[in-house]
Amino acid sequence: MSCVEPIAPGTLIQYWLGELDPQQEEGVERHLLGCASCSSELQQWVELGAALRALARSGAVATVVSGEFVARIARRGLRVREYRVPCNGSVHCTVAPDDDVLISRLAAPLAGVVRLDLIAADEGAAAATRLTDIPFRADAGEVVLVPPIERIRALPPSTSRMRLVAVDDGRERVLGEYAFIHRPWGTHWG
Numbered sequence: 274m275s276c277v278e279p280i281a282p283g284t285l286i287q288y289w290l291g292e293l294d295p296q297q298e299e300g301v302e303r304h305l306l307g308c309a310s311c312s313s314e315l316q317q318w319v320e321l322g323a324a325l326r327a328l329a330r331s332g333a334v335a336t337v338v339s340g341e342f343v344a345r346i347a348r349r350g351l352r353v354r355e356y357r358v359p360c361n362g363s364v365h366c367t368v369a370p371d372d373d374v375l376i377s378r379l380a381a382p383l384a385g386v387v388r389l390d391l392i393a394a395d396e397g398a399a400a401a402t403r404l405t406d407i408p409f410r411a412d413a414g415e416v417v418l419v420p421p422i423e424r425i426r427a428l429p430p431s432t433s434r435m436r437l438v439a440v441d442d443g444r445e446r447v448l449g450e451y452a453f454i455h456r457p458w459g460t461h462w463g
């Protein structure tokens with residue numbers, strides 16, 4: 274299943290967004306009708322787009338994703354801003370106006386962990402948010418998160434903190450703490 278003259282990704286996206294002029298749109302539609310390869314490509318964009326919109330809107334502190342998901346969005350040419358935070362470390366972070374996706378990688382020793390919780394709090398927040406029983410791979414050595422980018426973009430200069438906690442038989446053990454020292458785009462940490 275391949276296409277000798279695939280529709281350019283940019284054109285497919287414009288088609289999906291309804292931004293093509295009627296003549297171009299008709300051309301794309303005709304091609305898609307006869308081309309399983311480009312149709313499948315479009316379908317993948319639609320699914321990914323829906324997932325990304327849901328992530329961007331999500332009110333949660335972050336959504337846990339797989340490394341595979343990150344690779345997939347990078348392959349699609351989206352602008353990804355990624356921060357790796359060492360275990361018990363901190364990172365200076367921001368969001369550019371044209372960033373599509375924000376990714377945080379929290380390094381943590383996950384071997385032997387049965388249940389993993391994530392606790393997050395923005396600076397000055399009345400209460401922390403706890404995500405219980407988040408998915409993880411024991412051998413990954415990290416948890417990959419997608420924070421809701423629109424909410425982060427709107428944050429004032431502030432420090433958010435996250436904590437990964439292993440829960441086993443009612444006992445809790447802190448695996449790592451992480452600080453995100455945020456500044457709006459174009460300002461400085463000083």
Ligand SMILES: [Zn+2]
Pocket residue numbers: 276277278279280304308310311312
């Ligand atoms: Zn095609």
